[in-house]
Amino acid sequence: MKKEKSNPSNRPATMRDVAKLAGVSQPTVSRVLNQSNTAISISEETRIKVMAAVEQLNYRPNVLARGLRTQQTQMIAVMIADISNSFFHPIARAIQDVARERNFDVMIANSDQVYSNELHFIEAVTRRPVDGVIMVPIHITNQFLGEFVTRTNTPVAVLGQHVDHPLIDVVFARDDKAIYDATQWLVKERGHRELGLIGSLDDLPPGPRRAQAFVDALNELQIPVNPAHLLPGDFTLEGGRRAVQQLLETTDKLPTVLVALNDLMAIGAILCLQEAGYSVPDDVAVIGFDDIAEATIVRPALTTIAQEPADIGRKLATCLFERIGDLAMPRRILESPSHLIVRDSA
């Protein structure tokens, strides 16, 4: 009585167990279960015996073992940039939907826009191979990402960032164009001449690209840009508050409108402005980017550039699965639409 063996076999049933119970060999069980494999014939009799045994033992194939043998894990990994940013929720949901259709599991990770978390994620997916990766890189360099891909041969779909690699597909939103148009709209249709920006030229992606579009639009219209009105922003709610605080401290001439590079910052800015006694949009108008759920909660309701995160998620996922199906697939750069939604904040 060295080991307690009260449980006859307190572990999930294996193929061997099924085989023994059905009175066939273990490979036969495998063939019955993977009947989809063409050109393999199994007698109806043994198929029934095997299925009965499977049923009786409540057998489920061990995906780990299968993955080791086939080098395919039936799993993709997703790294989003900020789980607190509602923008990513429909994306995650859409990805899970597409994955479900193909019987893939999804492993979601959240980088919180922190570099070490991004590195850890890459480390994790090289140690635990997955069939594909979807990610929103913020700090990670394209080169580093490229090296991961060539080293592991893992297809990757990236959101927002252009990465030049034959195994990496990209989905983006022409956000620069959208910001450019929105900025011009603020000037031409709304008559603003003092515009501020939250999320500056030297911040995290996609900051610089969008900020540049903002600056370009104003240059085009020959509207001067007040450097004190270019605020940094880290794409969080708190970041939006901080930007406005900095604005209030460093200048007494407020812009008439603030262009925030995402909704979270826009909302933070609105809250902070209101707490400081300013009226939005009368004293300072605010416009955001993304059209997240909170945009209709905040008062005044947020004028913003809507993206279609569900569409983005679906594009990312289908792109990825197509490449998983055929590594040689030509590289794709997909565009997801965006459009201005005018509510009350600007």
Added chain:
Amino acid sequence: MKKEKSNPSNRPATMRDVAKLAGVSQPTVSRVLNQSNTAISISEETRIKVMAAVEQLNYRPNVLARGLRTQQTQMIAVMIADISNSFFHPIARAIQDVARERNFDVMIANSDQVYSNELHFIEAVTRRPVDGVIMVPIHITNQFLGEFVTRTNTPVAVLGQHVDHPLIDVVFARDDKAIYDATQWLVKERGHRELGLIGSLDDLPPGPRRAQAFVDALNELQIPVNPAHLLPGDFTLEGGRRAVQQLLETTDKLPTVLVALNDLMAIGAILCLQEAGYSVPDDVAVIGFDDIAEATIVRPALTTIAQEPADIGRKLATCLFERIGDLAMPRRILESPSHLIVRDSA
């Protein structure tokens, strides 16, 4: 030239590769890398050779293979009930933090409170074994969950639901007590005598438990409950709106305060009331539960019962890891604090 072999070895390096390069056997490499294993001695010389080879080949252990051998995957799975509910974000974050400390990977799934998604999740973690599971069960029966656990011997930590099983630990928030107290506070301190409820007795967990506390509190105070003021609610923003719509359609005598069983529904209710021309809290006050980020975004700012999701997540995770370390650990039922936060909506 049957196969293209342009890449000398276009696949991640294995232990065998490292062994060959270092001129030792594969088990030796394994021992060098798992040096933590006590009582195994490796000469400094070979250790250096091996580490050099590891470095040169950029070797990373394959967690799949290791998991197959050791029956430990270094991975836990988390199923949250609604990724759009901010309440779960700090929970997920805390779990990831704790897991990171222990070098575990986390696989997050989102059930969206849909039964089939819950089933799919259980199916996924029985096919792809994990070392532990954290979940927020909504539809799944305790019995089904218990069967999964006994079948697979997987430790589980559950949020909010009492499940009686030696391998299942529970973290909850005494939400019934909190609702009870808040209800009494609304009556005694705020003078309300017409109270409504969003999230009724026969809804999803944790609805019934909290609803019962609401009813109990009023019975205790001998305040009558108007059945037309007991609204169903599915714990989503939309659900809150629908509840108010139903209320407006079915009765013309509005309650003076609405107790929503979570913040998302409370916010939905506020928005819907305002759109219908009512003032919050003057016409109808609203109180929520959770204290999610949006509670301070909505106007009027939401009076609510605050939970501590980060604490909950930490408790769930540490509980789980303790049990992973020792399956025989006595079963624990942990309580996480909650307290009323009075803002402007009630």
Added chain:
DNA sequence: AGTGACAATGCATACGATTGCATGCATAAA
């Protein structure tokens, strides 16, 4: 010098599945 202890390492096997190849059998063709 003989013996035992211990350090350092290799050999072989196992984890749970897939898959190329071989084999046995029944049936059809010669």
Added chain:
DNA sequence: TTTATGCATGCAATCGTATGCATTGTCACT
């Protein structure tokens, strides 16, 4: 009756790692 054909199945190797056991060499001690 003999030979060819194809269906149904078993055998054995393999994926990458961990580990019990055996083996070798070194050293100290009697």
